[in-house]
Structure formats: C-alpha cells, structure tokens
Amino acid sequence: MREYLLESFLNLPPTGTLEVLKVGDAFDVDHPFVVSFKFSHPDGFHLQAGEGILASFGLPAVPSSIQKAGKPRQFPVQWNGVGKLEYRACIRVPWRVTPVLPSLSVHTPFRSAEWTAKAVAADGKSALELTFHQQCKDAFFDFNDREKGLLEWKKDRNQIKTLLNDGLAFKLNL
Amino acid sequence: MKPIWMLCVASALMALPGHGADWPPIKPEVWAIKEDLAKGIKDAVILEDRTILKNTYVERVLRVRVLSEAGRKALELEAFSPDCYDFNGRTVYPDGKTLKFDKRQDFKQEIFEAGDFTQKRTVVIPPGVSGNCVVELRWLESTAEFYDIRTPLPARLGHDALFRFGGQYHTLLETVEVPMPFAWTYIPISGRTQKFEINERSGFRIISAQNLAAIEMPPFSLPVSLDRPVLSMFFQPKQTSRAAKESEKEFWDLVGKAIRKDDFESEINKGPSYEVLRSKLFHGISSLDPLVFAGKLLSALEKEIINVSHFTHEESAKWAKDLKTPKSRDLEAISEKKVATGRGMTVLLYHLLKDAGSLPKVAYLADRDVRLFRPAMTNPWQASHPVIAMETPNKGIVILDPWQRFAAPGLIHPDFQGVQGILFDPKADWAGQPFTVPIQPAAFNQRRFDYALEVGEEENHFKLKAQFSGFPELAERRRYDQDEQIERNRKLKERFENQVKGASIQKSEVLNANNPTANVTWAVEGQVETEGGRQRQVFPFPGLQYPVNIPGSFPKERILPIVMPYLQIQTARCSFKIPKGYKVNPGNPFKESNTFGTVLWSTQIENQGDDQVAVITLKVSVDTMFAAPAAYDELKTFLGWVSEAFKRTLILEKT
Structure with missing residues (x-):
C-alpha cells in the first residue's frame, strides 16, 4: 500500500x-x-510567476497520447471506462488566493466530470475547497470513425490537462 | 520469541531421510503458514534449503511453501548445470494431490533479460507450481576435477565459493553441511543480527541459519553490506597454507610470490611474432612519459589484437567457431593469431611495458557488488580481477584494465572503485600490499546532450546530439556494439519512443559503436506534441535520461551505507527561437548543492539578429560515492532536486 x-x-x-x-x-x-x-x-504549493500551483493528489492523470504526433490513426479507438471518482479536498494555504479555474465541466465520450474550486480568504490566508466528481464511460469508434475517436480522445486529454494545469493554479493576491 | 510453528517445522526438516527416499507427509503446520506482513512473510517461505557436500558430489534439498501467485517466482531456479543429475521432486497441493517428477526435462526453462541490456538469465521451473502449494526438490551435482584432483565443489563454483544465506523470501532453515575432515578452508561470517549455528552430526559439520528475514535491497547500496550470514569456502594452496597462520603481510607476500607471479611470469612464451608485434607497437608511440606511453600502448594493442572477452557485432560475424584462443601466457601464439582473452591481453600488456623499460605493478581487484576484499581473510582468490597498475609521483596509482575493451585507457570500472584491492610489486619479489582503488573524479565520467528545439503551435521539433566520456561512454558502447548498425539505430529510436510518450522519431543514428578510436555518440531527431492550456509551456529536454535512477519510493529508514554508482557530470543544453509575440518567463534560477552533488538550471536569453533565443542549461554533478546512512536525508534532498529540475518547463507569455 x-x-x-x-x-x-x-x-x-x-x-x-x-x-x-x-x-x-x-x-x-x-x-x-x-x-x-x-x-x-x-513543495506542495509551488510559487511560480505570481501563482501558487498545488501538487496533484488523487486527481486523474492526463490520459496518455494514443497516436504519435504527425501520424494518421490506423485502428479503431476503444475505451473501457470503469469507475466513479468522488474527490473532496480542503486545503489551507498561507496566502490570499483566487482560483484560476473556479469550475469546469467535462463531457466527452470517455467521461463526465465536474470540477469546482473555491478559495475562502481570511487574515491573509485562504482555505481552498476543491471538488471533483467523475463518471467514466465506455466508448468505441470503429475503423470508419477512428479519426473522430482520436479527436475526441485529444479533446478529453486536453480537458484533463486543463484541469491539472489550471484547476490546481491559484492567483496570489498580494 | 520465535513462533512455535517455525521451530516445529525447522526441527522436523532436519530429520529428512537421505537422497532417493520417499518424501515424508507434509505436516499440518506447513499448510498453516500464512502471509504475515508484520513478520515479513509474503508470497513464499523457503522451508528448507540444504547444501550437503559429499566430496564427489553435492546434494541439494529445497522445500518451498508458495503462498500467493507472486510467490511462484520463488521456484524460478537458476538453470541446472550439466553436472546435475538424479532429480527427484514433487508438487503437493492443499487437497493432498501430488505431482511427482524425476527428470531434468520435467522442468520448464525460461530466459529473461537481466540488467540493462545484453545480459540474459536462464531459469528452470518445476512442474505444476501454483499460488498455493508446497514444492519439494532434491538433486545431485558432480564436483569438479582440476588436474586429476577431485575438488569438493561443482565446477561452476570454481575454487572460491561464497554461500550467502537468505534471499528474497523468508527462510526457515538454510544449511551448508560439510564432511569432517574437509580439504578446503571455510570461514562462516555471521550477519549483524542473523547468526550462524554450527553443530556436528554423523560426520558432518552443519552450518545453519534459521528464520532469515526476506532481503530487501534499499536503493544505492551494496549487496555485501546486507545483514546476512555468509560462508566463504576456498582452496588454500599448499604454498600459502602455512603463511595463512602467520601475519597478513607474510600471507599476501607469499600469495604474490607463489601464485600471482606464476600468473604473469611463469612459462611465458615469446618468439618472433611477439617481437614483430612489439616493434610495430613501439614504433608508433613517441611519448617518453611512462603513463602516456602505457595508455597509448594499450590503445594500439586493442587495434592489433582481438580481445575475445567482448566481441563487436562485426567481429562475432567473422569469428570462426572452432578457433581456440591462445593461453594467456603464450604471447607468441597471441601475437601470431592476433587474438587473446582479457587475461591474455593483461599479461601481454605487462610484458610489453616491461620490455619498454617501465616497471608496472599488478593489482588484483574485487567487484564490490560481489564481495569486499578483506586482507585479514586468508583467501588468496578474493580479489580476482588482474589489472596493470602504474604508480606515479603526482597522479597516484593509475590502473590500466585491458578487460574493459575499448574503454578510455585508465578507466576503472565503477564496481572496483573506492574499495580495497591488492597490489603486487614484481620489483620486490611480488610482495603484496592492500590498497584502496582510486575513485575516478566526476569530470572523468561525462554525458553531454545538446538539444536544438523548434517551438511550434501544435508540435515541437527537436534535434539532439549526445556525447559521452569515461564509464558512460563504455556503457553506451556496450548497449549497442553487439548489434548491426541498422539494429543500433532501431534500438535508439525505440529507446526514445519509450522515454517520450507520443513522440515521433524521424532520425536516430548511433556512431562509432564499432570504432575503438572514437567515442560513441548518437543523434536523434523527432517531434513531440505541445502541451496545450492556459500557459504555453516548453519542455526543453524531451527524452533526457536521468544521471542516476530515482526510485519511485524510498524506505523510511536507512541502516546501510549509501553508495552512488560513480561520480559524474551530466550537462544538457537546449536552445530555441522564442516565437514571435511571446517572451520567456525564465522562472526562478535553480542552483542547489549538498554532499552528494550539485543541480543547476539556468536560462539565458540571447539576441540573434531579429530573433531572441532562449538557452537553457541543466547540469547535474554527482560528487560523492560513499556516505554514511546518516546522510540519507541529504541523498533524498539531492534526488529531489534532480527530479524537480528534470520536470521543469519554460513558460511562454504573450507580449
């Protein structure tokens, strides 16, 4: 464990x-x-260029790339989406901060997810309240739809990248 | 206090009948054994592992209780030598069903890749092993004959064996049983907490250890420092046996005079071919500095003589299967056939240097991953790797090791560095003197990676050139030199595709892998998808290898000394044109340093005509090889800096 x-x-x-x-x-x-x-x-709340970046604990990883850059897709895209994730975090940081991404809805053929981030500031400190609810889904794009599948996968990947890049970023209000 | 069932099992085991008899029923307490993480019992338990030496053969008994699917690995046994015979075993299941076997062919053979690249490991697996069973095995192995004299150990163990007790799984009982009297010397060395017990029964001295905890190897440590009992068994020649009872100095002087001198100077055969080779080699070297001369001589020798200790692909394709390598002291045959073993090359280099008027010494080194050389232990064979040692007034001892084929002259394999070896001086009648093998400085072992990046909207294109020196150069050479050129390039491509997810590699080329006169270099070109998002980020070093392996998890506490593989410097430099309309946020400069080394990251912006170019440098140096366990936090901090620096990106901000 x-x-x-x-x-x-x-x-x-x-x-x-x-x-x-x-x-x-x-x-x-x-x-x-x-x-x-x-x-x-x-360094769980890394300060960088006027922002604090929270380290990712328990949020989904960025889905791997399923196709090499610059190469067309040859095969169908199939995904067995199993599981549900309920994520709640309450984190206190010693700065006044504002979430860069207060909310995000992800609806792709591979998952449905909702993200919210709130920062409650008091005495120069903030309490971050983060939630993420995710339901994974099965998806299949046959040979004829493989390019569409690839496109949807990239969209899904970019959404999760946005979640991890922006959702965990907080502007410092100095 | 030991659990009662453990004692029951241990005492029941020692009562096993001899070879060939039926196996007694498996006791209920064996079936009652369960995984117990608090006691370190996981996957499998070695019930009994006995090695019974019977002079003309060795009997082995192995009984294993498998507790889980993963525990089946406990029955992946080292492949039996051709000298093994009379197999007898069974696999028993909890419902009493039994599968008996008695032939070598009953075992399944599997070959695994071991280590980084070329090594393979062959294992044999008894039939019917499941995740819940008991496997019991017995087999015999003939002992070896050297010069018509029967030795008490099998040929694969040579005349110097180390029995390391315990292993990956919890072991209830392990023994080595030695007949009395016994011709060879044996020295049991208990671990710090895990002790040997020695008993005598029915003409045997039984050296045993009970309840050995499963061994976990912490990162950056030597296997020899683990807490485990070791039995050292070796042949003490008549010439040195008396001195073994005298002082250390007397013993090692005699080892030099009576054994090692013979290795290099007895029955040396030189003739006209040797003379031709010698004058050819000497003619091409002008330096009078003995050290420079020796280095150049070794390089020239490598071009003239094929060292069969390691073949390149091109050589193995040409090598005649029936061509025998001349004996190491037959310098005439070596010079004539232009082929030698690693040992032959060492003897040849020794004589060439002697003929040139140099006075080389001979050092025998011990591989620190296998054993440490201890002068107080009167085992003449414990340092077994012969090399040429040149003593210089300002550079100390310089080692020339012809076994490391095509390595930079003077390279000492890291496995020998920083630990003791023994130096023999032919001028003083081969007197032996223990010495510490030098640790080569970080500047000797370098890697340099030059990246040229083209930053695009969707993809970044990169061109990378890699250069190496010292041990990293030898490691890269060994990674590729046994393949044909097309395969070398393919392997490099595959290496990058694995390291950089989603990368598309257009070009990969390994250079000089079969050319001993130039360092191995390689070049890669490819493209990587850019990371989208709120900020445009550039990852400057796609596929850059870490200078040291960074484990995913670290044990909480550390009791073993810390050993870094070798000192080194790794420098990576990346330059790219900053896209129009953007500026680079260089982030905080990063330079951290502690006992273990330095990690540096710096960004510079240069104006080149109308363009701005960002130049990023990432440099890691490892400056310490050995540290006490107390430095564990510093080690983790250092590795933390390395992993942080390797994940860093540059942020492009809109102007």
Whole structure:
C-alpha cells in the first residue's frame, strides 16, 4: 500500500513523507475499502510567476497520447471506462488566493466530470475547497470513425490537462 | 520469541531421510503458514534449503511453501548445470494431490533479460507450481576435477565459493553441511543480527541459519553490506597454507610470490611474432612519459589484437567457431593469431611495458557488488580481477584494465572503485600490499546532450546530439556494439519512443559503436506534441535520461551505507527561437548543492539578429560515492532536486 501510494497515487518527491494510518480489509466486500494516511510534500504549493500551483493528489492523470504526433490513426479507438471518482479536498494555504479555474465541466465520450474550486480568504490566508466528481464511460469508434475517436480522445486529454494545469493554479493576491 | 510453528517445522526438516527416499507427509503446520506482513512473510517461505557436500558430489534439498501467485517466482531456479543429475521432486497441493517428477526435462526453462541490456538469465521451473502449494526438490551435482584432483565443489563454483544465506523470501532453515575432515578452508561470517549455528552430526559439520528475514535491497547500496550470514569456502594452496597462520603481510607476500607471479611470469612464451608485434607497437608511440606511453600502448594493442572477452557485432560475424584462443601466457601464439582473452591481453600488456623499460605493478581487484576484499581473510582468490597498475609521483596509482575493451585507457570500472584491492610489486619479489582503488573524479565520467528545439503551435521539433566520456561512454558502447548498425539505430529510436510518450522519431543514428578510436555518440531527431492550456509551456529536454535512477519510493529508514554508482557530470543544453509575440518567463534560477552533488538550471536569453533565443542549461554533478546512512536525508534532498529540475518547463507569455 505504501509503495502504491508513493509511486502511483501521490507521486511524492524523495523528500516527501508518508505514514499509512489504517488499511481496511480488502476481502470484506460488504464495506468500503478504506485507507487512511498522512503525508507531507516539501513543495506542495509551488510559487511560480505570481501563482501558487498545488501538487496533484488523487486527481486523474492526463490520459496518455494514443497516436504519435504527425501520424494518421490506423485502428479503431476503444475505451473501457470503469469507475466513479468522488474527490473532496480542503486545503489551507498561507496566502490570499483566487482560483484560476473556479469550475469546469467535462463531457466527452470517455467521461463526465465536474470540477469546482473555491478559495475562502481570511487574515491573509485562504482555505481552498476543491471538488471533483467523475463518471467514466465506455466508448468505441470503429475503423470508419477512428479519426473522430482520436479527436475526441485529444479533446478529453486536453480537458484533463486543463484541469491539472489550471484547476490546481491559484492567483496570489498580494 | 520465535513462533512455535517455525521451530516445529525447522526441527522436523532436519530429520529428512537421505537422497532417493520417499518424501515424508507434509505436516499440518506447513499448510498453516500464512502471509504475515508484520513478520515479513509474503508470497513464499523457503522451508528448507540444504547444501550437503559429499566430496564427489553435492546434494541439494529445497522445500518451498508458495503462498500467493507472486510467490511462484520463488521456484524460478537458476538453470541446472550439466553436472546435475538424479532429480527427484514433487508438487503437493492443499487437497493432498501430488505431482511427482524425476527428470531434468520435467522442468520448464525460461530466459529473461537481466540488467540493462545484453545480459540474459536462464531459469528452470518445476512442474505444476501454483499460488498455493508446497514444492519439494532434491538433486545431485558432480564436483569438479582440476588436474586429476577431485575438488569438493561443482565446477561452476570454481575454487572460491561464497554461500550467502537468505534471499528474497523468508527462510526457515538454510544449511551448508560439510564432511569432517574437509580439504578446503571455510570461514562462516555471521550477519549483524542473523547468526550462524554450527553443530556436528554423523560426520558432518552443519552450518545453519534459521528464520532469515526476506532481503530487501534499499536503493544505492551494496549487496555485501546486507545483514546476512555468509560462508566463504576456498582452496588454500599448499604454498600459502602455512603463511595463512602467520601475519597478513607474510600471507599476501607469499600469495604474490607463489601464485600471482606464476600468473604473469611463469612459462611465458615469446618468439618472433611477439617481437614483430612489439616493434610495430613501439614504433608508433613517441611519448617518453611512462603513463602516456602505457595508455597509448594499450590503445594500439586493442587495434592489433582481438580481445575475445567482448566481441563487436562485426567481429562475432567473422569469428570462426572452432578457433581456440591462445593461453594467456603464450604471447607468441597471441601475437601470431592476433587474438587473446582479457587475461591474455593483461599479461601481454605487462610484458610489453616491461620490455619498454617501465616497471608496472599488478593489482588484483574485487567487484564490490560481489564481495569486499578483506586482507585479514586468508583467501588468496578474493580479489580476482588482474589489472596493470602504474604508480606515479603526482597522479597516484593509475590502473590500466585491458578487460574493459575499448574503454578510455585508465578507466576503472565503477564496481572496483573506492574499495580495497591488492597490489603486487614484481620489483620486490611480488610482495603484496592492500590498497584502496582510486575513485575516478566526476569530470572523468561525462554525458553531454545538446538539444536544438523548434517551438511550434501544435508540435515541437527537436534535434539532439549526445556525447559521452569515461564509464558512460563504455556503457553506451556496450548497449549497442553487439548489434548491426541498422539494429543500433532501431534500438535508439525505440529507446526514445519509450522515454517520450507520443513522440515521433524521424532520425536516430548511433556512431562509432564499432570504432575503438572514437567515442560513441548518437543523434536523434523527432517531434513531440505541445502541451496545450492556459500557459504555453516548453519542455526543453524531451527524452533526457536521468544521471542516476530515482526510485519511485524510498524506505523510511536507512541502516546501510549509501553508495552512488560513480561520480559524474551530466550537462544538457537546449536552445530555441522564442516565437514571435511571446517572451520567456525564465522562472526562478535553480542552483542547489549538498554532499552528494550539485543541480543547476539556468536560462539565458540571447539576441540573434531579429530573433531572441532562449538557452537553457541543466547540469547535474554527482560528487560523492560513499556516505554514511546518516546522510540519507541529504541523498533524498539531492534526488529531489534532480527530479524537480528534470520536470521543469519554460513558460511562454504573450507580449
């Protein structure tokens, strides 16, 4: 679990710390499998060019590119979209900030998702309230529609890139 | 306190009947073993691993309880040598069903790639292994004969064996059982916490260890520093056996005089072909500096003689299968046939230097990944890699290692650096003196990557040229030199396609992989999709390799010393024209440094005619090879800087 969290989920730098507090019973199918952990990131809110960039914890990764740049698509595009993600985060930062991307709706053949970001400022500090709800979907674009599938995939990819690039960016109000 | 079931299993195991008898029923406590992460029991448990030395053959007994699908790997055994015979085993399932086997052919053979590139590992797997079973195996292996004398170990172990106890899985009992009396010397060395037990029974001395924890190898450490018991067993020649009881100095002087001198000076055969080779080599070298002369001599020698320790693709295609390599001391045959082993090349270089009036020493080095040389241990064979050592007043000891074919003269393989070896001085009747093998400076091992980027709306095109020196050069050469040219280029392309997701590579070319006179370089051209979004970002170093491997996760605590692979400098430079209508936000300059090294990132904007060009430099130097475990936080900080610098992008802002 520790390795999974470090390598696949949190992507912490080597100086980050992680303490796994509780791991539920994976064989108990009557109850949700709950994992509790505590971690620290040495640069979790990275200041850059008048913005603070929050490190991504638990949000979906950018889908990989399915076609090399400059090459036409040869094969159908098929995606088995399994799972639902409910993400809620409350993070306090020691600056007054405004979200760059207060909301985003993603509706592609591969997923439906909603993102909201709020920053409640007080005494020169802010409490960030972030939510992300995602439902993955199955999609299939046959040979004749492969270029369309590729286009939709790129759109989906760009939306997630926007989420990760802009959703996690906060303007500093100095 | 040890769990009771462990003791039951361990004591039951020692009562096993001899080879060929039926296996006793599997006890309920064996089936009761479950995975228990708190006790480090995961995937499989080695119930018993016995090596019984019987002078003319060795009996092996291995019993494994597999606890999970992943635990099936515990039965991926090193391929049996041709000297193995009389296989006898069974796979037993929890419902009592049993699959018996008794032939070599019953085992499935698989070949895996091991290490970075050319190494392969062959394993054999017993039949019917499942994620929940017990596998029991016995087999015999003949011992070797050297010069009509039967030795107590199989040929694959030579005359110097290390039995390292414990392994990847929790081990309940491991033994090496030695008949009494025994002709060879053996020295059990307990681990820091994991101790040996030694008992005598039925004419055998039984050296055993119980409840050995599964071994996890922390990053940047040496296997030899792990807490595990090791039994060293070796042949002590008559000439040195008396001195083994005397002082260290006396022992190593005698090893030089009685063994190593023979390796280099006994029954040396020189003749007319040797003389022709010698005058040809000497004629082409003008330098009087003994060190420069020796380096040039080694380079010239590599052009004249094929060193069979490593073939290029072009050579192996031409190599006659039945051509025998001359013996290492037959310098006449080596000079005539123009072919030698690594050892033959070393002996030849030694004599050429001697004939030129130099007075080389001979050093024997130990591979730190396998064992450390300990002068107090009277094992003459523990440092087994012979090289030529030149002592100079201002540069200390310079090593010439003809085994590292086509490496820069003077390169010491990192596996030998910074640990002890033994230096023999032919001028002092081959007296032996332990010494620390030098650590080569970072400037010796360099990688340089020059990127030219064309930044576009949809895609960035890049052209990359890579140059190497020192060990990185040898590593690149070895990555490619056994393939034909077309395959070298394909491998480079594939390497980039794997490293840069979605990249389209138009050109990849490896140069000089079969040319010993020039360093290996390579060039790649390709395009990468640009990252869209609110800010236009440029990633200046697509596909740039990390100078050191950065593990995905780090163990919480560190008790083993830290060992970096080698000191090095890696420099990457990227330049690109800033698109019209944009300016570059260079971000904060980045220069961090600690015990382990320095990480630097800098951006400069240069005016070139009407254009502005951004020039980004990323430089990493690794300046420390060995550090105490207390420096763990510093190591993580250093690796953190490296990973941060490698992920950095430049932001293009609209003007």
